[in-house]
Amino acid sequence: MKIYDLLGIGFGPSNIALAISLDELRQLGHPLECLFIEKQPNFAWHRDMLLNDADMQISFLKDLATLRNPRSHFTFTNYLFEKGRLQDFINLKTFFPSRQEFNDYLCWAASHFENNCIYHEEVIEVLPEKKGNEVTLLRVISRDHIGNVRERLTRNLVVSIGGTPKIPDSFRALRNDPRIFHSSQYLSSIADLGHAKRIAIIGAGQSATEIFLDLHGRSSELEIDLIMRGRAMHPSDDSPSVNEIFNIEFTDYMFSRTPEERERLLKEFHHTNYAAPDIDQIENIFRILYNQKVTGISRHSVITNHITHEVETSEYGIRLQLADLETQQIQERDYDAIILATGYLRTHHQTILAPLATYLPNFSVTRHYRIESTPNFKPAIFVQGASETTHGISDSLLSVTAVRTREIGDALASLTHNEAGTITDRRVIA
Ligand SMILES: Cc1cc2nc3c(=O)[nH]c(=O)nc-3n(C[C@H](O)[C@H](O)[C@H](O)COP(=O)(O)OP(=O)(O)OC[C@H]3O[C@@H](n4cnc5c(N)ncnc54)[C@H](O)[C@@H]3O)c2cc1C
Incomplete structure (x- = not known):
């Protein structure tokens, strides 16, 4: 069987x-035989949240390449140039x-790598391949769309x-009810629920407010409740000084802190990314609620300071018992659909890598994204997007992607030149 340098x-x-x-490293003389396995039938970026009026929450300059190599073919600016829209985009002033x-x-960027990616195949587990007492290779098991x-x-x-998807406890047993679904399935699930009239959205972040506004614009028949634990909707803080926590250097700072200091930093900057919609979303919702007061026609509500206490379903609908966090009073409300x-x-990487768990103590990750392993485990395993607690809030966003991938690429290039795999990525990157 063929052995890849990297899957x-x-x-x-x-x-x-x-x-x-x-690809840049290959041009510098470090070719790697690599293949990516993607479960979607083709590339799509959060397919079910591609709403008509949704904008990026990050500068286009934090694209796949610019911060690492502004001269790359793969910058957003070059994409615009190739598509003939560079001047028009400039005139948009955004x-x-x-x-x-x-x-x-x-x-467009993904289309350049058609030969390096298999679509419609989901990786289900990764097994160790041993020589004596040593794990020398990994066996990656996947299932294609026909099984x-x-x-x-x-x-x-x-x-x-x-x-x-993070599913609150009170909804976990109802996962197979098509009337209750996570925001990551929004567009396809709502399309199947043409009859739904009363809809609750649970949450207070960007996805919750985007879905509220999308539903509001769909039909004047819909009645929408936005239900949240907090006392108010907090806007995302992307002011210049705060935004410095998304700078490349901040990853080093965060990683060098003690676990307590990291926790404090994550708490302090929580509202840059979590439960924090853009201010214009909050203003638009407030305007809709205000207009209801003007017209006297009340269709939607924002219910703050409440959590879901219990959920009952029947063929007629879904009844939520909502508990007031201050008074503990319970109110009941009926819906046709609930969006989480x-x-x-x-x-989830820990589930896929579970057969390797004995070699990967605690799944802890080095500064350069390699999962630490026991001495008898030779393959290098890197993770992207799963190290927020050690690397900072930027880890699950696009902010550091261009630079992080160069760090991983450098580590890989060095490892494959040292077949024994005995060097650590700290020495490689230093
Ligand atoms: C609606 C939405 C909007 C966002 N907007 C922004 C934004 O404006 N700015 C920003 O910085 N961040 C944003 N984010 C954060 C987002 O995480 C990043 O933008 C980016 O998508 C992270 O890329 P990724 O490749 O790490 O993860 P993902 O984009 O989630 O891609 C992971 C891929 O892995 C595939 N996959 C998963 N499991 C398997 C498996 N077992 N086998 C094979 N394939 C698998 C998935 O199908 C998916 O294609 C947004 C997130 C959401 C949900």
């Missing part, structure tokens, strides 16, 4: 950026393209699989 799980922005970095356009940019199981061997692995804009978990 990548997922082909989202993180691994597309890595493919670009590896740093924040629509999400539709950024998706098109990412599709065929595939196996591939690799010297190294990079896991960049994004998040998995409740965020993501970033631990």
Whole structure:
């Protein structure tokens, strides 16, 4: 069986950026035989949240390449140039393209690597290949869309699989009810619920407010409740000084802190990314609620300071018992659909890598994204997007992607030149 230098799980922005970095390294004389495995049938960036009016929450200059190599073919600016829209984009006078356009940019970038990516195949587990007492290779097991199981061997692995939906406890048993779904399935699930009239959105972040505004614009028949634990909607803080926590150097700072200091930093800057929609979203919702007062026609509400206490479903609808966090009073409300804009978990790599757990104590990650392993485990495994607690809030965003992938690429290039795999990435990158 062929042995790859690198297999990548997922082909989202993180691994597309890595493919670009590896291509740069190939041009510098470090070719790597690599293949990425992606479960979607083709590239799409958060497909079910590609809403018409949604914009990027980050400057287009934090694209797949600019911060590492502004002269790259793969910058957003060159994409605009190739598509004949550079001047028009300049005249838009924005740093924040629509999400539709950024998706098109990412599709364009991904299309350059058709020969390095297998679509419609989901990696289900990774097994150790042993020689005596040593793990020398990894066997990556995947399943394609018609159920065929595939196996591939690799010297190294990079896991960049994004998040998995975070489902609150009270809804966990109802996961198979098509009337209750996570924001990551919004567009396809709402399309199947044409009859739904009363809809609750649980959450207070960007996805929750985007979905509220999208539903409001769909039909004047819909009645929408936005239900949140907080007392108010807090806007995302992207002011210049705060934004410095997304700078490249901040990763070194964060990583060098003690666990307590890191925790304090994550708490202090939580509202840059979590439960924090853009201010214009909050203003638009407030304007809709105000207009209801003017017209006397009340369709939507924002219910703050409440959590879901219990959920009952029947063929007629879904009844939520909502508990007031201050008074503990319970109110009951009936809906036709519930949308859980409740965020993501970033631990699924541990499930995929579970057969290797004895070699990867605690799944702790080095500064350069390599999972620490026991001395008898030779393959290097890197993760992207799963190290927020050690590397900072930028880890799950696009902010450091261009530079992070060069760090991983450098480590890989050095490792493959040292077949024994005995050097650590700290020595490689120093
Ligand atoms: C709606 C939305 C909007 C966002 N907007 C912004 C923004 O404006 N700016 C910003 O900085 N960040 C934003 N983010 C954060 C987002 O995480 C990053 O933009 C970016 O998508 C991270 O890229 P990634 O490749 O690490 O993860 P993802 O984009 O999640 O890609 C992971 C890929 O891995 C695939 N995959 C997962 N499991 C497997 C498996 N077992 N086998 C094979 N393939 C698998 C998935 O199908 C997916 O294609 C947004 C997130 C969401 C949900």
